[in-house]
Amino acid sequence: MPAYKRILLKLSGEALMGDDAYGINRATIVRMVREVQEVTKLGCEVAVVIGGGNIFRGVAGGSVGMDRATADYMGMLATVMNSLALADTMRQEGMTARVMSAIAIDQVVEPYVRPKALQYLEEGKVVVFAAGTGNPFFTTDTAAALRGAEIGAEVVLKATKVDGVYTADPKKDPTATRYSKISFDEAISRNLQVLDATAFALCRDQKLPIKVFSIFKEGALKRVVMGEDEGTLVHV
Numbered sequence: 595m596p597a598y599k600r601i602l603l604k605l606s607g608e609a610l611m612g613d614d615a616y617g618i619n620r621a622t623i624v625r626m627v628r629e630v631q632e633v634t635k636l637g638c639e640v641a642v643v644i645g646g647g648n649i650f651r652g653v654a655g656g657s658v659g660m661d662r663a664t665a666d667y668m669g670m671l672a673t674v675m676n677s678l679a680l681a682d683t684m685r686q687e688g689m690t691a692r693v694m695s696a697i698a699i700d701q702v703v704e705p706y707v708r709p710k711a712l713q714y715l716e717e718g719k720v721v722v723f724a725a726g727t728g729n730p731f732f733t734t735d736t737a738a739a740l741r742g743a744e745i746g747a748e749v750v751l752k753a754t755k756v757d758g759v760y761t762a763d764p765k766k767d768p769t770a771t772r773y774s775k776i777s778f779d780e781a782i783s784r785n786l787q788v789l790d791a792t793a794f795a796l797c798r799d800q801k802l803p804i805k806v807f808s809i810f811k812e813g814a815l816k817r818v819v820m821g822e823d824e825g826t827l828v829h830v
């Protein structure tokens with residue numbers, strides 16, 4: 595039996611590159627989709643938010659002189675591309691997925707309408723929330739927290755490039771150690787940057803726990819969904 599009935603899964607955009615320099619690596623996206631499929635087969639309702647770091651980050655555009663809000667809209671459009679690729683790969687793997695966008699691009703993808711999203715989830719379809727929150731100056735982590743709260747997910751699962759929350763960024767500090775669990779207050783006060791502060795604060799206020807685990811570790815998503823010891827739990 596899965597530990598959760600409904601989850602919000604945040605997939606790293608950057609991880610989609612696999613070993614490529616940018617964009618979407620075919621083998622990587624297929625592997626991610628198969629892992630999602632495994633948990634849907636357990637009877638778990640799955641909503642997904644995917645990042646855009648493999649294509650574009652507004653902060654990077656801003657730093658080279660672009661207007662930050664314009665750069666952020668480009669970042670949100672990058673998440674639409676990843677969402678479409680993800681849903682199409684799901685279709686090829688025999689799953690039913692629906693993409694809903696926070697930005698109106700009606701010819702391409704249906705708009706985010708909360709009751710419709712809830713209906714899809716109840717029908718067992720995977721819902722992919724594209725274009726983040728629809729607002730600049732945010733991230734897809736915050737979109738995951740927001741949509742997770744809106745759909746009544748029991749947990750936000752952040753599948754990322756590291757296998758949990760560390761005392762410092764493990765990619766920069768080799769002496770950093772991993773927490774098996776940590777409270778929101780501690781994560782925020784220690785300024786741990788594995789998620790942005792807005793996402794942490796929203797989840798804390800909504801009492802929505804977060805699990806951070808590695809997107810590269812085979813079977814990790816299933817273990818998390820089954821309530822096994824994997825990654826780091828961020829709790830109230």
Ligand SMILES: Nc1ncnc2c1ncn2[C@@H]1O[C@H](COP(=O)(O)OP(=O)(O)OP(=O)(O)O)[C@@H](O)[C@H]1O
Binds near residue numbers: 606607646
């Ligand atoms: N205290 C910390 N513990 C763990 N990771 C940390 C910490 N501080 C910073 N990080 C970094 O945060 C990264 C994860 O966040 P990031 O937003 O870069 O990735 P993502 O959300 O998975 O990608 P994308 O934004 O493309 O979807 C890790 O790869 C890690 O290097």
Ligand SMILES: O=c1ccn([C@@H]2O[C@H](COP(=O)(O)O)[C@@H](O)[C@H]2O)c(=O)[nH]1
Binds near residue numbers: 644670736
């Ligand atoms: O609500 C949102 C979500 C995202 N953005 C912009 O998109 C990029 C890519 O998202 P990541 O979470 O970094 O993968 C982000 O850097 C922002 O520029 C946004 O503006 N609002």
